[in-house]
Amino acid sequence: xxxxxxxxxDGKLSIxxxxxxxxxxxxxxxxxxxxxxxxxxxxxxxxxAAKSLIGKALERPDRVRQVLQRIRTxxxxxxxxxxxxxxxxxIPLGYxxxxxxxxxxxxxxxxxxxxxxxxxxxxxxxxxxxxxxVASIPDNVPTEQAAFxxxxxxxxxxxxxxxxxxxxxxxxxxxxxxxxIAVRLLxxxxxxxxxxxxxxxxCELAVKMGAIAAxxxxxxxxxxxxxxxxxxxxxxxxxxTKSDGPVxxxxxxxxxxxxxVAVGAVGLNLPRQPFYLKEAEFVVSCSYGxxxxxxxxxxxxxxxxxxxxxxxxxxxxxxxxDLMGTGQLDLAPLISHRxxxxxxxxxxxxxxxxxAPYLGIVLGYPTGAAAEPPVRNWRPAPTGERIRVGCLGxxxxxxxxxxxxxxxxSAFAPHAICSGxxxxxxxxxxRLGFPNVAADESSVIGDPEVDAVFVLTRHHQHAxxxxxSLRSGKHVxxxxxxAITLDEIASIEATLRDxxxxxxxxxxxxxxxxxxxxxxVRAWFGADTAPRTISIRFNAGSLGPEHWTQDEAIxxxxxxxxxxxxxxxxxxxxxxxxxxVFAESVGGPGAxxxxxxxxxxxxxxxxxSVSSVAYLAGGDRAFPKxxxxxxxxxxxxxxxxxxxxxxxxxxxxxxxxxxxRDKGHQGELEAFADGLTRGESPIPWEEIRAxxxxxxxxxxxxxxxxxxxxxxxxxxxxxxxxxxAA
Numbered sequence: 001x002x003x004x005x006x007x008x009x010d011g012k013l014s015i016x017x018x019x020x021x022x023x024x025x026x027x028x029x030x031x032x033x034x035x036x037x038x039x040x041x042x043x044x045x046x047x048x049a050a051k052s053l054i055g056k057a058l059e060r061p062d063r064v065r066q067v068l069q070r071i072r073t074x075x076x077x078x079x080x081x082x083x084x085x086x087x088x089x090x091i092p093l094g095y096x097x098x099x100x101x102x103x104x105x106x107x108x109x110x111x112x113x114x115x116x117x118x119x120x121x122x123x124x125x126x127x128x129x130x131x132x133x134v135a136s137i138p139d140n141v142p143t144e145q146a147a148f149x150x151x152x153x154x155x156x157x158x159x160x161x162x163x164x165x166x167x168x169x170x171x172x173x174x175x176x177x178x179x180x181i182a183v184r185l186l187x188x189x190x191x192x193x194x195x196x197x198x199x200x201x202x203c204e205l206a207v208k209m210g211a212i213a214a215x216x217x218x219x220x221x222x223x224x225x226x227x228x229x230x231x232x233x234x235x236x237x238x239x240x241t242k243s244d245g246p247v248x249x250x251x252x253x254x255x256x257x258x259x260x261v262a263v264g265a266v267g268l269n270l271p272r273q274p275f276y277l278k279e280a281e282f283v284v285s286c287s288y289g290x291x292x293x294x295x296x297x298x299x300x301x302x303x304x305x306x307x308x309x310x311x312x313x314x315x316x317x318x319x320x321x322d323l324m325g326t327g328q329l330d331l332a333p334l335i336s337h338r339x340x341x342x343x344x345x346x347x348x349x350x351x352x353x354x355x356a357p358y359l360g361i362v363l364g365y366p367t368g369a370a371a372e373p374p375v376r377n378w379r380p381a382p383t384g385e386r387i388r389v390g391c392l393g394x395x396x397x398x399x400x401x402x403x404x405x406x407x408x409x410s411a412f413a414p415h416a417i418c419s420g421x422x423x424x425x426x427x428x429x430x431r432l433g434f435p436n437v438a439a440d441e442s443s444v445i446g447d448p449e450v451d452a453v454f455v456l457t458r459h460h461q462h463a464x465x466x467x468x469s470l471r472s473g474k475h476v477x478x479x480x481x482x483a484i485t486l487d488e489i490a491s492i493e494a495t496l497r498d499x500x501x502x503x504x505x506x507x508x509x510x511x512x513x514x515x516x517x518x519x520x521v522r523a524w525f526g527a528d529t530a531p532r533t534i535s536i537r538f539n540a541g542s543l544g545p546e547h548w549t550q551d552e553a554i555x556x557x558x559x560x561x562x563x564x565x566x567x568x569x570x571x572x573x574x575x576x577x578x579x580x581v582f583a584e585s586v587g588g589p590g591a592x593x594x595x596x597x598x599x600x601x602x603x604x605x606x607x608x609s610v611s612s613v614a615y616l617a618g619g620d621r622a623f624p625k626x627x628x629x630x631x632x633x634x635x636x637x638x639x640x641x642x643x644x645x646x647x648x649x650x651x652x653x654x655x656x657x658x659x660x661r662d663k664g665h666q667g668e669l670e671a672f673a674d675g676l677t678r679g680e681s682p683i684p685w686e687e688i689r690a691x692x693x694x695x696x697x698x699x700x701x702x703x704x705x706x707x708x709x710x711x712x713x714x715x716x717x718x719x720x721x722x723x724x725a726a
Contacts, residue, residue, distance in 0.1 A: 002341050004016075019425070027130055101114060125341065133314065160316075164233065184331075194213050194214065260283070288313035392461075404432065458548065508692070510691065559695060575609075578611075582701050
């Protein structure tokens with residue numbers, strides 16, 4: 001399918017041919033017929049992409065600070081690969097479109113294939129959109145106008161926040177698309193509207209949309225003159241500029257106790273004196289309305305009860321369409337240009353040049369498209385003795401860390417890469433040499449030319465993809481965690497038992513044990529059989545409760561999703577699997593909403609060693625992230641953030657290893673490649689399963705306050721039992 005993409009690195013805009021997305025649970029697959037270019041917002045993206053690296057840095061100093069912090073904690077090379085990967089990831093343009101439903105994911109019942117809908121889908125022939133970002137189009141509303149729905153919802157939310165009533169006066173500053181729609185919506189409420197914009201033509205159009213007056217460079221005195229010296233009851237700022245001019249004009253024009261609503265992206269250096277003297281309110285409108293940027297609402301489909309939140313973003317979208325259906329909101333006068341998707345570059349040239357006036361630019365799509373979208377771009381398999389890799393997932397970690405490391409190993413041959421949207425897979429595949437791109441995982445798992453599948457998706461997908469790959473006879477590298485439930489681990493173990501003698505290798509991305517510092521410490525302790533005490537401290541840094549890794553159903557939580565690294569490292573350094581686990585986290589009235597990621601986990605190993613994992617998210621990220629201490633048999637060793645390994649024995653210190661920070665990502669892939677040539681996994685299954693179970697039981701221990709034994713075998717009927725007190 002065709003999709004409009006903006007390359008951030010070189011500033012080039014392209015109409016890419018990529019696999020169409022697959023519909024997921026809670027989503028709607030739509031064949032677009034029209035989409036609207038939001039010239040103000042999209043021009044900012046295009047202009048930013050065209051800037052040099054220095055220009056981008058000056059534009060986003062917050063990102064520069066994040067990069068510098070990451071260099072301090074992860075090193076220059078790892079940071080550069082991640083930043084390079086991010087810059088190479090294209091940005092899809094567009095967020096207001098309309099088309100026809102092709103398929104509905106699980107949980108979507110009120111829409112059916114063939115229904116006409118508007119959504120916040122990108123400029124693409126096919127889009128997969130969460131159901132709360134989709135609204136039904138009345139039969140009498142033209143698709144071109146329905147494509148305005150999301151942009152119009154932004155205007156509607158601003159109008160709602162203005163809280164206007166019959167006979168009141170509003171000033172609208174900025175008469176682009178959103179400003180024009182705001183003018184019309186306000187007039188429908190019986191509000192007298194005054195408008196201003198630098199463009200005289202837009203002012204004239206605003207009068208046609210219902211404004212009583214609209215002039216370029218309108219002054220506060222002119223507003224007072226038209227309001228009997230009262231001032232505007234409310235001011236909507238719908239301009240897009242870095243200037244503080246609109247805010248200053250709003251402050252001077254609003255009446256005492258009035259309200260200013262910032263809808264557009266404008267300078268926000270508020271003048272204190274006029275707001276203070278008038279005790280005026282200032283509100284920033286958040287996009288389409290309540291629910292925007294809330295993953296529970298948008299991604300997980302949890303609606304807000306109508307009695308508590310009358311106007312969500314989806315309800316705003318539907319209200320816009322209903323007004324179109326009654327004929328009260330006619331947006332046809334706002335359409336200034338029409339292009340096909342193949343001519344999208346001409347539309348953006350028009351916006352960049354600014355040589356001719358424009359307002360509503362609509363992209364059209366073929367209406368006779370096939371009923372089933374293409375889901376992959378496939379080429380013949382390469383020949384040779386290399387291990388042909390199929391990759392599921394092309395997220396930030398895959399792009400920035402693991403796949404670049406894989407590309408440095410000659411034993412691997414990139415063959416196919418898959419992502420749910422198809423877009424990230426296409427961009428990553430082109431950059432890292434994957435000739436085949438897909439949107440459906442079955443194309444990769446079922447490809448007879450793929451030797452090894454790399455599972456790099458979100459955590460809740462790991463188990464099913466591992467099982468499917470093993471049953472297809474593929475070797476599997478799965479990024480941690482292996483699974484997020486005990487039932488999933490039991491199913492994986494049952495799959496391994498059911499495979500004939502020549503079963504594929506299974507490895508989990510527990511990279512710390514392959515770090516040079518960890519290997520040096522393990523080698524130094526050697527065959528010493530004395531039990532060891534191991535202390536591992538993670539300064540993990542905080543993640544908000546809304547982050548997907550904190551969602552137990554998707555990420556499993558940070559103990560299962562990341563502290564498993566420390567449990568595996570303890571296993572490796574102790575030379576023995578975990579047999580018992582106990583955990584406690586912070587609490588009390590001052591505790592945050594999520595406490596699991598501020599916890600201590602105590603582990604007992606089969607050989608008598610004891611480990612303590614401190615997974616701590618309450619600190620400062622500038623402090624070094626990881627410190628490991630191993631003590632036993634008259635020896636002490638310390639690993640500092642995987643940049644050095646020191647030891648003390650017989651009263652003398654020595655350096656075991658020192659170098660650039662290396663957490664073992666390259667080493668684990670080299671070990672996997674070497675293991676495949678020898679027909680074995682670099683990490684024994686017994687250790688993988690014990691680490692994975694211990695991580696899950698650590699969370700269980702947090703909930704129940706009891707220690708748990710790690711079983712030596714699992715079944716789907718197995719239930720963990722707490723250790724009985726003596």
